[in-house]
Amino acid sequence: MLCEQCGEREANVVIRETRNGNVTERHLCAQCAQSTELGSLFDEIPFVRILSGILGMAGGSRQKESEEDFAAVTCPTCGTGYAEFVKNGRFGCPDCYSTFGILMDGGIKKIQGSDRHMGKRPLMAGTPASVPEAESAAAVPEELSVSEQIQVLRERLSEAIAEEEYEEAARLRDEIRRLEKEAES
Amino acid sequence: MTKWYDEEGAGTSVVTASRIRLHRNIAGFPFPEKMADGDLKKLNAELADTAVGITGRFDLPADRFELGDLSGRARQALQERHLISSSLIEYTKPASMVLTKDESIALLFGGDDHLRLQVSVSGKNLEGAWARAGRTDDWFNERYPFAFDDKYGYLTAWPTHVGTGMRAYLILHLPILGRTRRFSSTVSEVGHFGIAVRNAFGPEEENYGDVYVIYNQQTLGQSEEEYIALVNKVGTELAVQEERLREAELGKRRSQWEDAVWRAYGTLRYARSLPLKESLELISRVRLGECLGLLKPEKTISLLPLMQGCLPATLCTVNHREAGEEELASLRAAYLRASFPDMMGE
Ligand SMILES: [Zn+2]
Numbered sequence: 001m002l003c004e005q006c007g008e009r010e011a012n013v014v015i016r017e018t019r020n021g022n023v024t025e026r027h028l029c030a031q032c033a034q035s036t037e038l039g040s041l042f043d044e045i046p047f048v049r050i051l052s053g054i055l056g057m058a059g060g061s062r063q064k065e066s067e068e069d070f071a072a073v074t075c076p077t078c079g080t081g082y083a084e085f086v087k088n089g090r091f092g093c094p095d096c097y098s099t100f101g102i103l104m105d106g107g108i109k110k111i112q113g114s115d116r117h118m119g120k121r122p123l124m125a126g127t128p129a130s131v132p133e134a135e136s137a138a139a140v141p142e143e144l145s146v147s148e149q150i151q152v153l154r155e156r157l158s159e160a161i162a163e164e165e166y167e168e169a170a171r172l173r174d175e176i177r178r179l180e181k182e183a184e185s
Numbered sequence: 186m187t188k189w190y191d192e193e194g195a196g197t198s199v200v201t202a203s204r205i206r207l208h209r210n211i212a213g214f215p216f217p218e219k220m221a222d223g224d225l226k227k228l229n230a231e232l233a234d235t236a237v238g239i240t241g242r243f244d245l246p247a248d249r250f251e252l253g254d255l256s257g258r259a260r261q262a263l264q265e266r267h268l269i270s271s272s273l274i275e276y277t278k279p280a281s282m283v284l285t286k287d288e289s290i291a292l293l294f295g296g297d298d299h300l301r302l303q304v305s306v307s308g309k310n311l312e313g314a315w316a317r318a319g320r321t322d323d324w325f326n327e328r329y330p331f332a333f334d335d336k337y338g339y340l341t342a343w344p345t346h347v348g349t350g351m352r353a354y355l356i357l358h359l360p361i362l363g364r365t366r367r368f369s370s371t372v373s374e375v376g377h378f379g380i381a382v383r384n385a386f387g388p389e390e391e392n393y394g395d396v397y398v399i400y401n402q403q404t405l406g407q408s409e410e411e412y413i414a415l416v417n418k419v420g421t422e423l424a425v426q427e428e429r430l431r432e433a434e435l436g437k438r439r440s441q442w443e444d445a446v447w448r449a450y451g452t453l454r455y456a457r458s459l460p461l462k463e464s465l466e467l468i469s470r471v472r473l474g475e476c477l478g479l480l481k482p483e484k485t486i487s488l489l490p491l492m493q494g495c496l497p498a499t500l501c502t503v504n505h506r507e508a509g510e511e512e513l514a515s516l517r518a519a520y521l522r523a524s525f526p527d528m529m530g531e
């Protein structure tokens with residue numbers, strides 16, 4: 001089957017959405033899925049907000065200021081800039097963890113529920129420049145607030161989009177919408 | 186050669202398979218996305234050379250290939266069998282793969298991380314998969330230092346994989362539990378424990394064939410053994426619920442189920458055209474019939490390989506041709522007619 005949008009490439013993505021009990025189905029190629037369906041995902045949850053939310057700078061003018069401050073930060077090892085890091089939600093090299101780790105300020109903890117590795121250790125490791133201790137390292141596990149849950153879901157959403165798991169992305173987006181409604185009321 | 190999933194044993198009626206996936210990066214290099222293609226190609230090749238040693242040690246013959254040398258269809262077929270992730274289908278940077286012929290060990294070099302290591306075994310055996318994955322992990326780590334941080338653990342391109350870099354998966358057949366009204370609340374309940382439940386086949390809104398995948402969402406903060414114990418615990422609980430419901434159904438509606446499973450078997454043995462969704466549902470039903478003792482196949486119904494064999498890219502690849510929906514349905518029916526075993530005492 002050819003893509004409904006461009007009519008050129010093979011449709012290898014089916015996007016099903018349930019809205020008010022009606023199921024709509026669209027067969028698209030990966031490129032069109034990215035630019036149309038997920039275009040609307042991008043509009044609603046711009047990537048710039050996804051990680052900046054995680055970075056704990058959510059909200060208003062403060063966010064804007066911080067972003068201007070951070071805009072100049074670039075990983076010295078791989079050259080990943082702050083904007084690129086925020087856009088992709090991905091690290092470029094092991095040293096990015098120390099470069100952006102300072103800015104993350106508990107962000108990893110919010111995604112993972114923890115910021116301390118407890119598992120297997122390597123036989124042979126190359127340790128990057130050490131990551132500064134978060135002052136909250138000893139803090140007890142906390143319940144995530146609704147806005148933090150939303151931040152975590154946004155991070156998962158950016159991963160799902162990058163992995164081209166569109167159905168998962170749609171599900172996450174709905175979950176984010178639901179939580180946002182909950183937060184409003 | 187038989188695949189790992191062909192060994193699917195009797196007695197594992199709900200938990201069909203177990204899988205461990207590890208993400209690792211070599212210290213001193215940026216992650217693949219940030220590497221020059223030439224450097225990445227060289228590193229991939231070195232790691233693939235190293236991989237041959239470990240597959241040899243396990244006595245598993247393996248194929249080695251470049252993803253770039255495969256057709257789009259062939260890459261889709263690998264993705265359908267969860268040997269590569271969907272982002273690799275149209276990936277343009279160098280990526281190499283070492284895949285044992287039984288597909289139980291899949292090593293991907295390049296992609297998001299330098300090494301993506303996957304071990305699959307049949308039945309409920311995450312411990313076995315982890316033991317094998319751990320040995321493979323060590324094999325590489327004896328030769329290459331890994332990017333590791335005392336605080337954050339194994340460093341990965343995605344912050345969602347950092348720490349252990351490990352996801353543990355159980356693949357469950359839940360033909361009755363999955364269709365109950367309370368299943369969706371069960372799914373969100375286990376979500377609170379950090380366990381995700383996904384459809385193995387079919388779109389998000391609709392499950393084809395009652396097969397579900399559960400895995401640990403978090404990778405940092407607990408040990409590998411603790412994550413495995415958590416996934417096992419949830420998997421066991423779901424399996425117990427499924428078994429109970431099966432028993433109750435058999436008590437209440439034995440003759441209806443007997444009719445339903447034999448009808449499904451008849452369709453699989455004789456149909457000339459079968460859409461994907463219907464095929465997976467029929468396979469699920471016949472497998473349920475076997476588990477309930479309503480029909481006795483001469484050889485156990487292997488849920489996963491039969492279902493995977495129905496998927497579009499795999500059908501195209503096996504038949505060495507491109508096919509539209511209609512032709513796929515007839516290729517699928519032919520495949521299923523040939524694959525379904527005879528029944529004893531028929
Ligand atoms: Zn298109």
Ligand SMILES: [Zn+2]
Pocket residue numbers: 075076077078079080091092093094095096097099
């Ligand atoms: Zn970096």
